[in-house]
Amino acid sequence: MDIAAIIPTLGGTAFTFVAFVVALSVIVAVHEYGHYIVGRWSGIHAEVFSLGFGPVLWSRMDRRGTRWQVAAIPFGGYVKFLGDADAASAGEDEDAVAELTPEQRRHTMAGAPLWARAATVAAGPVFNFILSILIYAGLVMAIGQTREPMTIGSFEPLPGVVNELRPGDEILSMGGVVVTDESGKSDFTGVREQLPKEPVLTYLVRRDGVQREVRGPYPFPPLVSELLPLSAAADAGLQVGDVVTAVDGAAIFDFDQLKQKVEAATGAPLKLDVWRDGQISEFVLKPRRVDEPQADGGFKTEWRIGIAGRQFFEPARDAHGPIEALKRGAQATWDIIARIPSSLYSLVTGAISSCNMAGPITMAQVSGHMASQGAENFISFIALISTAIGLFNLFPIPVLDGGHLVFYAYEAVFRRPAPQRVHMALMAVGLFVVLSLMLFALGNDIVCWLMRKELL
Template sequence: MEFFGILGGTAGYVVAFIVALSIIVAVHEYGHYIVGRWCGIHAEVFSLGFGKVLYTRTDKRGTEWQVAALPFGGYVKFMGDANAASAGVDGEAMAGLSEAEKRRTMPGAPLWARAATVAAGPVFNFILSFLIFSAIVTVRGVPSEPVQVGTLQPLPQQVRVLEAGDTILQIDGKEITDIGSLYDATAELDLTRPVAYRIERDGAEMIVEGTTPFPPLISSVSPNSAAIDAGLEVGDVITAIDEQPITAFKELQDIVREGEGKPVALKVWREGEVLDFTMTPRRTDLPTPEGGFETRYLIGINGGLAFEPATDRLGPLKALEYGVRQTWFIVTSSISGLYNMVSGAISSCNLSGPLKIATTAGQMASQGGQSFIWFVAVLSTAVGLLNLFPIPVLDGGHLVFHAYEAVTGKPPPEKLLNVLMAIGLTLILSLMVFALGNDLFCEGGIFWKIRSWFV
């Protein structure tokens, strides 16, 4: 992550994007390759990237492994395929093969073997995602129950009433049993008076008074947000907004929400220094627990507790369950988002193109290794889902062709297949151009930022 920071700016973003994409593509294509091999289908070429070959070697099975100059994708070419997209049959290569040799080709393999090989790419993307999510939650742990104070966060002129090792039993009379109940109790606090904490310290219960456990402390900065463009960082503490002093993150949320997109001026404490920032909240469509979306104006930061809670380790099964749930949430939110964009319920600017994804990769890398790895998992889920869409040239399109063959007993006619592939390629290229337009012209895009300099 320091390497990306040394590169800085555009170069760092591009390198971070290439690293993330290369990992995802390698896993996706390896899924095709290894499942194809298990199914008895021979892979002639495994390529990371397109264009001029920079490195190549042939293994003992006769597969050529190569790295090409354009690192924005990859492919596995199986024996008998007409091309790297597995579109059509190489009739010349298939001519004269024995039945045993044809079984080792993609066209000559049983339908189940071809379908499994095609589906393996997206499935491996999902596996990568939930394994990463599981690993991160294993490393982080989960807040202990009952809630115990771990490390205290550095805050400006903060009167400390909680100490490391304290167990929080009540907040203003409300029972605290887990981190969720702490969030709920904090949301209902009267910020005009001190907060009463019933705690257990060194085996004795006592009541102490202090400020909210949720100060205006930044725990994370969202990529492609007003906050990250302005230069806010994790660990910053916002002491005032529009010259109005604040002591709780909720006060910041309320002022930004009521402003409905009006610029805000922030005073920020950073390692003993007070800095001034001005930014304009951006209209953002957020998924709701019910499956829909709500539109809010946000500057793009998340708040953190005044302390790091003590944590417990999750067992392997619980960690994997968390990883699967997180992956499923991304899948369902993405499908819901696409549906709502098509129906016009939310802005089509929510569809990101390569420029915005590259920027996100760089910004997540700048926030640390764990943030970057999390981004890789999210992008891997998105790539897996996209490849399952029933569009010719994508894996989902091939699976539709296999379903047609399963029903009719024969594959689609070669001419029809070629026409559908051309249509599919046109759709994908059109979608890429549309998404690139979003990156350039939507709020937060390149031309939008340039225009804002002169307005």
């Protein structure tokens, strides 16, 4: 059953909530399973594997003595190992450990060899990265990569257009603007501003190995390719695949023309003539204001109706084998990891607004938006967040996995654990830091939402 296909049928708040819970549950389950399975391989016994916190809704004891459970609060999870004082493995339950035999103590987190403890802790973030790599690799294998040079795969239906292009045509230039360079690399969207603003352009294509000129429609029509839930366009009844042919009686052929008219209306009602299934229908909607955060920390007021466009054809794609797909998946994951530190630095120094930092409200909104765009976008979003959570957990903050690894590094260097009082004091500081960050992210979400006055 395709969960991503079911989610968009839900109502607004339920839609967002379910999408967020599904995304978070997948990421948390993989993270905690990394801790569990590497701990088990290392001889550390897991007493509880919990998806969620609070009252237990369902549980089952397996033959190894681990209780698997689903709890009522779905925002997280944990693995409790034998001898742990709490779910965070922040300390040892001395009373419980005192009752264990020496052999049993070897199967506690504290009693395991240093390498086993370090491997078990590091496995959570590593499994997040593995999830991201596998997701991106799977998408590359299932969907493929856009073929170079840019090649037409299929066409989107458009009303009354001149189109002499054919599937399989390699696009070399449009309206006299070069799209594909001598190396065969295509920059289709990068030349958008240079194109003649005409409804019909001359295309230079390579067909069956021969170059020829043919006529075709302007490449970026006012075609609805994405529709945001609860947006002005969605509320008015627009659908993916609709083509806007006129705004307030003025004919348009370019998505940028639609964008300009939406901006110029500054919230006043617009009448759209929309082509759908061979028929023209009228829709009236009011653009909604969105105050977008800028790099200087300020906001720029823009007007949106909640749609995105695309070119009038679907590019041909080439499938890749598993090895190449894994390479591309690893590269995509690494690209995300490499961008996060610089983004955090920009946030801390004030180079970009704090509204660029996503808290739980923003995460939920984005989850719902991505789910509404279909399985590919939703799964890609899960990969992105899984990478971010994996990296965040490696930060050297006590309570987080990275903090535990710092303690283990100290133990490896000095041949003894950190003093208990120091350990507990730093864990308390780490907990304070993490809770402060969570509260800041939540408050920041609320403030930025109020400043944007965004309805999505």
